[in-house]
Every structure is written in structure tokens, then in C-alpha cells.
Amino acid sequence: MMQPAHNIIPHLQTALTGPLQDIERHILDNQSRIEAWFAQQWKQTPAPFYSSVDLRNAGFKIAPVDTNLFPAGFNNLNPESMPLCIQATQSALDRYEASEKVLIIPENHTRNRAYFASLAALVDILTKAGCDVRIGSLLPDLEHPMEIPINPDKRITLHPLLRTEERVHIENFMPDLIILNNDLTEGIPDLIKGITQPITPSKQLGWWNRSKSAHFEQYHAVAEEFSQAFSLDPWLISPLHRQCGKIDFMNRTGVECLEKNVAALLEEIRKKYAEYRIDQEPFVVIKADSGTYGMGVMIAHSTDDIKTLNRKQRTRMAASKGGQHVTRVILQEGVYTFESVSAEQSVAEPVVYMLNHFVVGGFYRIHKDRGPNENLNAPGMHFEPLAFTRACIAPEPDTSPDAPPNRFYTYGVMARLALVAAAREMQEVSQ
Amino acid sequence: MMQPAHNIIPHLQTALTGPLQDIERHILDNQSRIEAWFAQQWKQTPAPFYSSVDLRNAGFKIAPVDTNLFPAGFNNLNPESMPLCIQATQSALDRYEASEKVLIIPENHTRNRAYFASLAALVDILTKAGCDVRIGSLLPDLEHPMEIPINPDKRITLHPLLRTEERVHIENFMPDLIILNNDLTEGIPDLIKGITQPITPSKQLGWWNRSKSAHFEQYHAVAEEFSQAFSLDPWLISPLHRQCGKIDFMNRTGVECLEKNVAALLEEIRKKYAEYRIDQEPFVVIKADSGTYGMGVMIAHSTDDIKTLNRKQRTRMAASKGGQHVTRVILQEGVYTFESVSAEQSVAEPVVYMLNHFVVGGFYRIHKDRGPNENLNAPGMHFEPLAFTRACIAPEPDTSPDAPPNRFYTYGVMARLALVAAAREMQEVSQ
Numbered sequence: 090m091m092q093p094a095h096n097i098i099p100h101l102q103t104a105l106t107g108p109l110q111d112i113e114r115h116i117l118d119n120q121s122r123i124e125a126w127f128a129q130q131w132k133q134t135p136a137p138f139y140s141s142v143d144l145r146n147a148g149f150k151i152a153p154v155d156t157n158l159f160p161a162g163f164n165n166l167n168p169e170s171m172p173l174c175i176q177a178t179q180s181a182l183d184r185y186e187a188s189e190k191v192l193i194i195p196e197n198h199t200r201n202r203a204y205f206a207s208l209a210a211l212v213d214i215l216t217k218a219g220c221d222v223r224i225g226s227l228l229p230d231l232e233h234p235m236e237i238p239i240n241p242d243k244r245i246t247l248h249p250l251l252r253t254e255e256r257v258h259i260e261n262f263m264p265d266l267i268i269l270n271n272d273l274t275e276g277i278p279d280l281i282k283g284i285t286q287p288i289t290p291s292k293q294l295g296w297w298n299r300s301k302s303a304h305f306e307q308y309h310a311v312a313e314e315f316s317q318a319f320s321l322d323p324w325l326i327s328p329l330h331r332q333c334g335k336i337d338f339m340n341r342t343g344v345e346c347l348e349k350n351v352a353a354l355l356e357e358i359r360k361k362y363a364e365y366r367i368d369q370e371p372f373v374v375i376k377a378d379s380g381t382y383g384m385g386v387m388i389a390h391s392t393d394d395i396k397t398l399n400r401k402q403r404t405r406m407a408a409s410k411g412g413q414h415v416t417r418v419i420l421q422e423g424v425y426t427f428e429s430v431s432a433e434q435s436v437a438e439p440v441v442y443m444l445n446h447f448v449v450g451g452f453y454r455i456h457k458d459r460g461p462n463e464n465l466n467a468p469g470m471h472f473e474p475l476a477f478t479r480a481c482i483a484p485e486p487d488t489s490p491d492a493p494p495n496r497f498y499t500y501g502v503m504a505r506l507a508l509v510a511a512a513r514e515m516q517e518v519s520q
Numbered sequence: 521m522m523q524p525a526h527n528i529i530p531h532l533q534t535a536l537t538g539p540l541q542d543i544e545r546h547i548l549d550n551q552s553r554i555e556a557w558f559a560q561q562w563k564q565t566p567a568p569f570y571s572s573v574d575l576r577n578a579g580f581k582i583a584p585v586d587t588n589l590f591p592a593g594f595n596n597l598n599p600e601s602m603p604l605c606i607q608a609t610q611s612a613l614d615r616y617e618a619s620e621k622v623l624i625i626p627e628n629h630t631r632n633r634a635y636f637a638s639l640a641a642l643v644d645i646l647t648k649a650g651c652d653v654r655i656g657s658l659l660p661d662l663e664h665p666m667e668i669p670i671n672p673d674k675r676i677t678l679h680p681l682l683r684t685e686e687r688v689h690i691e692n693f694m695p696d697l698i699i700l701n702n703d704l705t706e707g708i709p710d711l712i713k714g715i716t717q718p719i720t721p722s723k724q725l726g727w728w729n730r731s732k733s734a735h736f737e738q739y740h741a742v743a744e745e746f747s748q749a750f751s752l753d754p755w756l757i758s759p760l761h762r763q764c765g766k767i768d769f770m771n772r773t774g775v776e777c778l779e780k781n782v783a784a785l786l787e788e789i790r791k792k793y794a795e796y797r798i799d800q801e802p803f804v805v806i807k808a809d810s811g812t813y814g815m816g817v818m819i820a821h822s823t824d825d826i827k828t829l830n831r832k833q834r835t836r837m838a839a840s841k842g843g844q845h846v847t848r849v850i851l852q853e854g855v856y857t858f859e860s861v862s863a864e865q866s867v868a869e870p871v872v873y874m875l876n877h878f879v880v881g882g883f884y885r886i887h888k889d890r891g892p893n894e895n896l897n898a899p900g901m902h903f904e905p906l907a908f909t910r911a912c913i914a915p916e917p918d919t920s921p922d923a924p925p926n927r928f929y930t931y932g933v934m935a936r937l938a939l940v941a942a943a944r945e946m947q948e949v950s951q
Contacts, residue, residue, distance in 0.1 A: 182559065
């Protein structure tokens with residue numbers, strides 16, 4: 090994990106915090122009942138093995154904007170999160186008959202240092218939780234174990250993944266449990282089809298099968314139920330969204346639908362802004378419906394932004410991780426992020442990590458060259474771990490709702506609402 | 521919880537650390553396998569709801585000397601333990617069908633401020649974990665709710681415990697789950713006999729029924745299995761012990777048996793000291809076999825210490841909590857505690873807290889007027905919380921075995937070995 094912890098806490102621009110103070114105050118006042126509400130949810134729909142959730146905090150509203158079920162970034166967690174990570178991992182492993190020998194199947198990256206550092210951190214957590222851990226890679230041309238140095242004292246080894254009958258393994262190591270850390274954007278590799286070992290998260294939750302719009306359908310239902318239980322306007326905790334049919338950005342087919350929906354969504358947002366007297370310009374985020382890594386993302390403030398897409402922008406939208414063609418997109422209400430790190434005035438957005446249904450830590454994604462209405466998941470971003478002592482699960486109700494432990498508790502609630510949505514997705518695919 | 525955390529770490533006198541370095545090194549080297557070993561234990565015998573374990577660290581050996589299944593002292597935990605406490609409590613509550621409404625049945629203290637502070641801390645943990653919590657007191661003359669101030673901002677309320685048919689409750693509050701924080705030294709009160717609500721820990725684990733010698737029988741078996749699995753001499757992690765039949769200190773009946781066993785135990789210790797070339801005087805601790813609060817405890821360095829017991833000492837041994845007559849005693853190898861707080865040269869012993877099977881924190885019990893071979897659980901003691909960042913579950917194997925996170929990890933292992941023993945006791949009484 091990242092050393093040392095700087096414990097920088099982004100500054101929330103206070104001019105806009107009115108309604109959020111209301112949300113935070115409300116959430117703090119109901120903390121115990123909210124925990125009981127979540128406990129009920131996990132009984133009905135157990136949480137995925139692990140996840141990370143990107144949040145945007147506009148001051149007047151706060152919402153999850155992306156839920157990753159094959160998270161990387163474990164290296165960015167505060168080292169003081171380790172005890173919580175170990176404990177939560179042990180509770181997640183309790184579900185399995187055997188979890189002494191664990192095999193992680195990672196992404197097929199070969200040069201992404203940050204990803205390998207995350208992988209090493211994940212191995213460390215699992216090892217400390219009591220697992221004997223190996224990494225079995227799907228890299229097609231990996232014939233021998235490959236050592237990857239993380240730092241002068243630490244290295245990880247990628248082993249070629251092998252299969253014998255209905256089980257996958259590496260040389261001399263037959264795992265009890267497979268942990269997927271590969272989002273399967275390009276489908277399920279034959280090697281892991283029909284294996285008898287338990288595999289978590291489900292292969293059905295890979296991006297080949299999962300869609301952001303299905304996730305946000307679930308999320309809206311969850312936000313609705315939560316808002317009803319705790320008397321909130323669900324809009325304050327969820328972004329509006331719309332969907333289009335197939336779009337080919339290169340040939341401009343389906344783009345009229347996009348224009349129409351952008352216009353409609355902007356209008357919806359404008360109405361909510363008027364209702365809450367928010368003096369900001371609405372914007373829409375258009376994202377590939379399946380995928381990650383901040384690729385294939387664009388911002389529209391008006392339909393003109395769609396009409397005037399140049400070739401470079403269209404190429405970027407058409408391409409995504411693994412070179413998949415973007416055919417479906419999700420249109421999401423843009424949520425401003427009005428958190429910034431004071432010293433550099435860089436825009437920051439919180440990313441919250443969960444193991445099983447426990448919030449174990451998080452960090453701020455910070456981008457010094459991006460504005461509050463832009464995607465921060467882009468080259469040039471960096472990370473600051475959340476201070477553990479202000480962990481997302483231990484609010485201090487007697488202090489101001491904006492005090493860090495309380496703001497962080499609200500983050501943890503929002504992230505877990507997205508996790509309930511993911512748990513429902515998981516339940517659907519397993520039926 | 522205690523504010524602020526001083527994070528004092530007692531100094532371990534290094535002249536004697538040879539063999540313990542070996543134990544600690546060995547435990548660190550096997551950390552992952554040890555966690556897997558514990559995971560197996562919890563599958564076979566689930567852990568009690570909560571517990572605290574007193575350890576003694578002689579440098580050349582380390583061992584649990586008391587395992588409390590109705591712990592107080594939650595107020596002495598480091599406030600930074602809170603996230604771990606919440607998480608572990610939520611995992612413990614997962615076992616119950618319903619745990620939204622929780623009733624704690626406390627000890628019948630009326631003037632023990634420290635106990636009430638612990639009770640308030642326990643209420644706080646359970647509330648943050650999502651429970652609606654009340655305190656239902658067994659105090660016979662409590663007719664109306666009694667408010668007890670903890671500090672200027674905090675108070676707790678003792679409600680008279682009521683019963684309607686097969687359920688206990690307080691006025692206008694029908695709990696789903698009863699948490700016992702009363703060690704039932706004087707037996708099971710009629711009010712809670714035969715109730716249908718789940719009650720944890722089991723009433724059968726009260727001191728009316730439990731004995732230290734039965735616990736240490738179990739502990740020795742556990743230490744034996746652990747030592748076999750990890751190639752240790754079990755003596756390095758467990759105190760030798762013996763038992764006597766009924767003893768009446770006032771009438772001096774049974775005292776010959778005591779003398780005989782003290783002599784035999786001292787001889788056994790002497791042999792082990794010789795084997796490890798330990799240049800210390802053996803001693804024996806004689807304790808009431810059922811009970812707590814450090815009452816009814818005496819130290820013997822020779823049989824003369826038994827022969828020459830004066831009236832005052834005999835009266836102290838004959839009386840225990842609740843005025844019970846001591847009839848059975850346990851004779852335990854005295855384990856020196858060679859940890860001390862440098863500034864004052866006060867002797868310190870670690871106390872480790874667990875919720876479910878998770879180590880959540882601990883503190884040092886410190887006594888400035890007692891020696892390394894004396895009972896520290898006595899008036900004049902005070903407490904220093906363990907530093908959370910050095911929690912007992914996240915060792916740093918690359919640093920010295922004596923580095924605090926590593927010493928604390930060893931504490932956590934020892935405490936959990938005692939917890940396995942308690943889990944086996946629990947399994948026996950529930951059969």
C-alpha cells in the first residue's frame with residue numbers, strides 16, 4: 090500500500106454545501122437505522138467479493154458514477170486500512186468451503202506498473218488474511234513464470250494459467266478458490282469456462298455481459314427505496330440517466346438518438362437545478378455502456394457538442410479497452426465535483442473500496458488539469474489515500490456534518506448503495 | 521472510548537527476550553498459515569460474541585492467564601479501534617435472524633464509574649453497527665429508569681428489566697437479541713430463565729457454571745495442537761496448571777492438598793526454567809476457580825507462603841465477587857511480565873479484546889506499585905490503549921520481531937488461542 094499517508098483532505102467549496110449539509114445531517118441522524126437497513130440488504134442479496142465505487146460530490150448532491158467489480162488501485166489505500174482489509178477479507182472467505190489456496194487471475198497488462206502494484210497489495214491482503222496466494226495469468230504468450238519487481242523489496246510472479254480437466258491451476262499449485270481481477274471485457278476465456286472451482290466474482294459480471302445502464306437501473310431502484318425509507322429526494326443521491334440503442338460514432342449512425350436524449354436529459358437536469366435554485370450549467374456525461382478505465386467518455390453541455398464532434402473525438406468514443414467497438418452508450422447526468430485540494434486547487438473525487446459488504450478505505454482521485462465538470466480518470470491523475478482515522482464507517486455525529494469523519498461516512502453510505510445495486514445485478518446473473 | 525490515545529508502548533526488557541524472539545519470529549514466519557489455522561477453528565467452533573484476554577509476557581514465554589467472556593473495559597480501547605469494532609460486531613450480528621433491537625443486561629454495579637463508561641462504549645459500538653440498543657438491568661430495587669452520567673456530553677440509562685411470558689424487555693421496547701454483560705457469578709436469575717429470545721453469550725458460560733480449570737484444560741489442548749502444527753514447545757505459550765478439590769481457607773480444610781500441588785508445580789516450572797536456562801525464581805498463582813475482578817488471587821514462591829497465610833490473607837482468598845465462598849482454586853504457573861512503561865518503570869500486561877473471532881484492539885494494564893511477578897488487576901492499576909496503527913492483526917514481517925506491530929500480532933495470536941479454548945467450552949455447554 091501507498092507509503093506514506095499524507096492524509097490530505099480535499100476542501101469542499103462551502104458556497105454550495107447547503108443541500109448536501111442537509112443530506113449529510115440526515116444520514117448522520119439516521120446512522121444506526123441506515124446500518125440496520127444495509128444489514129437487511131446483505132441478508133437478501135450478499136455483496137460481491139470486492140468493489141470500488143467512484144463518487145462525485147457536487148455539494149448540493151452526491152452520487153456514485155461508476156462501480157467496479159474487478160477493482161485495481163489497492164496500492165492507493167492508506168496502509169492503516171490494512172487491519173480492516175484483513176478482517177473484511179476473512180469474513181468474505183468464510184463463505185467458501187476452502188480458501189487456503191487462492192489463485193488470482195489478473196488483467197492481461199504487461200507494462201502497467203500501477204496495476205502490478207495494486208496486484209501486489211491484493212496478494213498482501215489475502216496472504217495476511219490467511220491464504221496461500223498465486224497469480225495465474227491468461228497472457229497467451231506467457232510460457233514461464235515472470236517476475237515483476239514492484240519496489241526494491243517486493244516482487245510478484247505471474248504464472249502461466251494451466252487447466253487439467255475441470256480445474257485451473259498453475260504448476261504445482263491447485264487452488265481451492267479463484268479470484269477474478271480481470272473484467273473480462275472481451276468475453277470469458279475458454280480456459281476458465283466450466284471449471285469446478287468456485288470463482289469470484291462471477292464471470293457473468295464481466296464487462297462482456299454487464300452494462301452500466303443495467304447497473305444504474307438497479308441503482309435507481311435502490312436509491313428510490315433508500316430515499317423512501319429515510320425521506321430524501323432520490324435525485325440528491327442519484328444521477329439521472331438515459332440510454333440509446335446502437336451507435337456507431339465513426340459512421341454517425343444513431344447519433345440523432347444521442348442528440349435527442351442529450352437534449353431531454355439536459356432539460357430534466359435544468360428543472361431539478363431550478364427546483365433547488367442551483368446556479369450551475371447542466372451537463373451530460375456520455376460513456377461506453379460496458380467498460381472501464383475512463384476511456385470512451387465525453388461531456389456534453391448542449392446538443393451542439395454532439396453535432397460538432399470531430400474525427401479525433403469520434404475515434405476516441407468508438408474505441409475502448411481491448412479495442413472493442415462502442416455500440417451502446419449510457420447518458421448520465423453530469424455531477425459536478427466541487428471538492429478540491431486547497432494547495433493546488435486540483436479537482437478531487439472520492440473512490441471508496443469495499444471487501445465483502447465492508448467499507449475498508451478509499452482515496453481521492455485528483456487531477457490538476459481538469460475542471461469540476463470533467464472526467465478525472467485520465468492521464469495526469471494522482472491519488473491521495475483517505476485518512477484511516479477518519480474511516481468511512483465511524484462517523485462522529487456530535488461534530489459538524491462537514492467534518493471529515495462525517496463526510497467520509499456519507500461516502501461510505503453512497504458507495505454501499507451502489508454495492509447493493511451490484512449485489513442485485515449479481516443475483517440476477519446467478520439465476 | 522478513551523480520549524486521547526497516548527500510544528505508549530511498554531518496553532520489553534531485552535535481556536530476557538531470546539526465546540520470545542524465537543516464538544515471535546516463528547509466528548511471523550507462519551502468519552498466513554496461522555490465519556488459515558484459525559479460519560479452520562472458527563468453522564468447527566464459532567467464537568463467542570465477545571471476549572477479553574489477559575496476557576503475560578515474560579520475554580522467554582508468553583501466555584494468556586485469564587479469558588473473560590463478559591468483558592468490561594471497552595472504554596479503555598483506543599478510539600481508533602472503532603471501525604474494526606463496528607465491522608466485527610456486524611459480522612457477529614450476521615448470525616442472528618434479527619438484531620435491530622438489542623438489549624444489554626449489565627452487571628448489577630451501582631457505583632462503578634469505570635464499568636458504566638465501558639457499558640456506554642459498548643452501546644456506542646452496537647449503535648454504530650446498526651442496532652437500536654437499550655440497557656435492561658437486573659438490579660432488584662430498580663423501579664424506574666435511572667440515568668447515569670458518563671461525561672458532560674454522554675449518559676446512559678438503566679431500565680428495569682421486565683418479563684412478559686417467554687420474553688424479556690423493558691418498557692415499550694421488545695428486543696430481538698439479548699447481549700449478556702453480566703458474568704452470572706451468582707447463578708442464572710429467574711427473570712431470564714427459559715426466554716425465547718436468543719441470548720449471547722450463553723448463560724451456561726456464566727461463572728456460576730464455568731471454571732478456570734476447565735478453560736485451561738481446553739487451552740492446553742489448543743496450545744498443544746497449535747504447537748504441533750507450528751513446531752513449538754507448548755510450554756512457551758501456556759502456563760502449567762493444577763487443581764485442588766474443595767478448599768476452605770477459613771477452616772484450613774484442603775490446605776495440605778494445596779501445599780502439595782504448589783510444591784509439585786514449582787518443581788515442574790523449575791525443570792522448564794533449567795531446560796531454557798532461565799535464571800528466575802519460579803512462582804505459582806492461586807486463584808478462585810470461578811470468578812473475576814482479580815479478587816481471590818495469591819502468589820506463592822514456596823509452600824511456606826501457604827503455611828504462613830495469616831487471617832487477613834485467608835479472608836481475602838475465601839471471599840470473592842458477590843461474596844461467594846471460594847471452594848475450588850486453580851494453581852497456575854506464574855508468568856512474569858517483563859514489560860514495563862519506561863518513564864515510571866511500571867509493570868504492564870497486555871489485555872486483548874475480540875468481537876466475534878476478530879481482534880479489535882487492546883490496552884496495557886499498568887500498575888506502578890506491583891512487581892513483574894504480581895497480579896496487576898488490583899486497585900491502583902491504570903490503562904493505556906494499544907496504538908491502533910499497530911493493531912494486533914497487521915504484522916510487518918520485514919521488521920524486527922520485537923517491533924510493536926509484530927509483538928502486537930503475537931498478542932493477537934495468543935488471545936485467539938484462548939478464544940479457541942473458550943469456543944470449545946461454549947460448544948460443550950451447548951450440547
